[in-house]
Amino acid sequence: MKKNSVAFALCMSLVYIVFCSDIDGPAHHGHGDITGAVTASVGRCQTGTCHGSNNPLNIVTLQVLDTTTMLPVTTYRANQTYLVSLKGDATAVTTNLPGFGFQVSAVLGNHTLAGSYTIPTLVAHNMHTFPCGATTVVEQSTTLGQDTTGINKYSVQFYWTAPPPFTDSVSFYALLNAVNGNGGKTGDFPDAAPIVTLYESAADNVEMVTYSNSDFSYYPNPATTSLYVKAAMKITSIAIFDALGRNVFSGKFNSLEVNIDLSTIIPGSYFVQVNSLSARRFTKN
Numbered sequence: 001m002k003k004n005s006v007a008f009a010l011c012m013s014l015v016y017i018v019f020c021s022d023i024d025g026p027a028h029h030g031h032g033d034i035t036g037a038v039t040a041s042v043g044r045c046q047t048g049t050c051h052g053s054n055n056p057l058n059i060v061t062l063q064v065l066d067t068t069t070m071l072p073v074t075t076y077r078a079n080q081t082y083l084v085s086l087k088g089d090a091t092a093v094t095t096n097l098p099g100f101g102f103q104v105s106a107v108l109g110n111h112t113l114a115g116s117y118t119i120p121t122l123v124a125h126n127m128h129t130f131p132c133g134a135t136t137v138v139e140q141s142t143t144l145g146q147d148t149t150g151i152n153k154y155s156v157q158f159y160w161t162a163p164p165p166f167t168d169s170v171s172f173y174a175l176l177n178a179v180n181g182n183g184g185k186t187g188d189f190p191d192a193a194p195i196v197t198l199y200e201s202a203a204d205n206v207e208m209v210t211y212s213n214s215d216f217s218y219y220p221n222p223a224t225t226s227l228y229v230k231a232a233m234k235i236t237s238i239a240i241f242d243a244l245g246r247n248v249f250s251g252k253f254n255s256l257e258v259n260i261d262l263s264t265i266i267p268g269s270y271f272v273q274v275n276s277l278s279a280r281r282f283t284k285n
Contacts, residue, residue: 025139026103027130033137035173036192037105058090058189062104062174062196064160075201078165081118083157084138088176090152090189097178097189098146100154103139104174108163109243109269111135114170118159127158152178165200168243168269172196199283200269216274222283227260229274239273240265 026034063072065083073082086104090097106114113135119127128141138158147153154176163170177190199222216231229238235258240249248265251258262284271279 023101023143024141025128025130026101027132027137027139028128028141033103033105033132033135033173035103035105035137035175036195037107037135037171037173038111054191055189056191057092058088058176058178058191059092060086060088060174060176060191060193062086062172062193064172064196064198067159074198076162076170076198077201078162078167081159081161084160084172085157086155086174086176086193088154088178088191090154090178091150093152093178093189095180095187097152097180099181100144100146100176100178101140102144102154102156102174102176103137104158104172105132105135105137106160106170106172107135108168108170110168114167115163116161118161120158123156123158127156154178162198162200167200169200170198172198216277218272218280218282222285223262224285225261225263227262227272227282229258229260229272231256231274233275236275239279241271241273241279243269 063085065071065085066073067081067083076082084104086102088100108114111134117129117136117138119129126140126142126144127138129136129138144154144156147155173195174193175190176193177188179188216229218227218229229235235253235255238251238253238258238260239247242248248270249260265284267284269281269283271281273279
């Protein structure tokens with residue numbers, strides 16, 4: 001969000017200033033994903049060359065809501081659509097901050113795009129999606145104003161469709177910058193929302209309970225301290241890999257049923273492979 005002379009002049013001519021030279025989106029202006037997510041372009045709006053440090057007077061919250069109940073979720077169902085709600089509350093600021101800008105990214109553990117976004121038709125002129133390396137962000141495409149519910153309150157919503165089954169956990173990163181419109185970064189109030197991480201629902205992780213000589217089953221899923229693996233054929237080897245393909249467990253066996261101790265494995269999404277058969281996904285809570 002560095003200013004050049006042309007962009008600065010443009011900022012000075014507008015009533016509402018959002019990210020100054022990035023008035024129609026920081027990613028659109030080549031600054032990438034500035035939400036703090038670890039992506040191909042790493043950064044935050046709150047840097048010395050932009051808006052300084054986080055300002056706690058702007059309380060930013062992000063929620064992923066079930067579209068039926070309109071309640072926040074902590075897990076997602078594969079391919080299901082949810083409503084993402086981002087809000088800023090800078091009512092503790094004594095001056096009027098008439099505009100704001102934002103950016104949201106949903107990423108997988110391997111730092112790529114998680115699922116897809118849909119911008120509601122009624123606000124399609126206010127925001128857009130923009131590619132940033134291996135991922136994509138949602139950001140403003142024009143100046144955004146305060147809510148009608150109060151001075152220095154802001155909100156924006158859009159839809160997110162979850163990725164296919166057996167993918168990974170999804171983390172949402174978000175930034176909202178409340179601005180005073182003075183043509184510079186002084187007096188603006190950027191802050192990041194706490195990271196929201198969703199795990200795939202256990203209902204999407206149900207594995208086969210019947211098996212043939214070339215198949216196996218395991219339970220529970222999600223698992224906590226142990227994972228039980230059963231097969232009709234003798235189990236000779238078991239390997240567990242994390243979402244990045246790194247081996248976190250290997251063992252040799254000679255049994256039809258094995259109990260694997262997961263106490264040394266951190267929570268996350270993993271794949272279990274038995275006798276070099278196709279690996280299957282499970283979650284460690």
